Amino acid sequence: MWRPWVNASASEHKSYVHLDIGAQRTVLAVHKKILAENGPYGAIKRTAELTEYSESTVKRVVARKEPRKPKVNKSKFTKIDSFTKDFIDRVISDFYSKNMSPTTMMIYEELTKDGASFPYSQSYLCKALKHLGYRYSTLNKRQILMDSPRLLNLRDQYLQEILRFRDLGKFIVFLDETWYDTHDVANKGWTKEDSNCTLDAPASRGKRIIILHAGSEDGWVDGALLLSAKNMANCSADYHEDMTAALFERWFENQLLPNIPAGSVIVMDNAPYHSRQKELVPCTNTKKGDIQKFLKKHQIDYPDKATKKMLLNIVKSKTFKKSYHVDEKAKERGCELICIIIIHFYLSTYFI
Known part of the structure; x- marks a missing residue:
């Protein structure tokens, strides 16, 4: 019998398949013909041999009695x-x-x-x-903040500055800090309750080590590595809070500047401890007496019976140039500082 819907040999039965409507009609017609000629005994097996589909597939089609449209895989x-x-x-x-x-x-x-x-x-x-x-x-609101027009403008300014210094052949140094907890261990692993699957972990919380270093395209700056340890019991969840301006400024002056060429360009993020001002401009948290001292120091007159709010309005009406500790030290060595926005992590020292 000529079977145009089959390409394989008669000995190769197909496994579980979804038949289209035409194939189902063919199976039903062959089964009906065999029933008329030979009766029900062995009809399923003979139909499977002639159509070269598995007996389970033939049984399924015959049991329905009518062709059924196969399900569409919506995925x-x-x-x-x-x-x-x-x-x-x-x-x-x-x-x-x-x-x-x-x-x-x-x-x-x-x-x-x-x-x-x-x-x-x-x-x-x-x-x-x-x-x-x-x-x-x-x-992700962080991404929205990163893409704000103000930050995009600051990012473009940084890229322009770094390209300009590279064109001038300046020696560029990048600095950053990270941390390491001495007693950190893996929290999860394959284990059984009745087995000796345990880690030899110390009972104490150990110390947190702040790691501060600087490098350039030539490698790490010699002598610039700083390791500062602190007991974990006294540490905060965010290591940035364990880093102080005094520690950073001492490292900047004594370990970084003496070990890089004069006139270098130093790139760092705008973390608060990187940019401590030599003199803070008074704000609402400043005491009234301190505001008065600030105005006297800058030779700015104010009424004798002025309230704190009046004094702050006088401060806001003036423009004061901000001065930073690290900027002054860098200028003494003829170096220039570039600050990148800390939220632009992809512009950090490791990706320049």
Whole structure:
């Protein structure tokens, strides 16, 4: 018998498969013919031999009595082509460019606006978005802050400055700090309750070591490594709070500046302990007597019976040049300082 729907040999039976409607009709017709000629005994086995499908597949088709349309695997999203994917990406990107958080309904309305051809219903759009890698989750506000116009402008200024110094052939040094807890151990691992799967971890919390160093394209600066230890019981969760301006300034003056060429360019982030001012301009937290002393020092007159608020308004009406400890020390060596915004982590010393 000629069987145009089969390419394999009769001895090779196919495993569990989903047959299309045409193949199901063929199986039913062959089975019906065998029943009419030979009766029900061995009809399933003979049909499987002739159609070269497994007996289980033939039984399943015969049991239904009518061809059934096979289920569509929705997870494949066969309707999503590159044009539709780009269309969805553009719509969602436009919402965020307008500082709007899009919902499924907002996206669907935009996709179907002005009679645009979109192959999914609104209820199916959510699954399509997940297939494309989108997740309805908490927004990354840090990224929004990083992309603000003010910070983007500061980033561009930094890039222009660093390129200018490189063109001038300046020796550029990058500095940063990190930490290490001496008794850090792994928190998870494969273990059993009735076995000796334990770590030889010390009972005490140990010490936190602050590591401060500087380097350039030629490698680490000789003699600039600083290791400062502190008991963990006295440490905060954020190591930045364990680093002090006095410690940094002492390292900057005694270990960094003497070991780099005069006229170098020093790059660092704007952590508070990097930029301690020599003289703070009074603010609302400043005592009234200190504000008066500040105004007298700068030879600024004020009424004898002025209130604290009046004194602060006088301070705000004037412009004071900020002076930093590390800036003064760098100038003595003929060095220049560049500060990068700490939130732009990808511009840190390790990625320059």
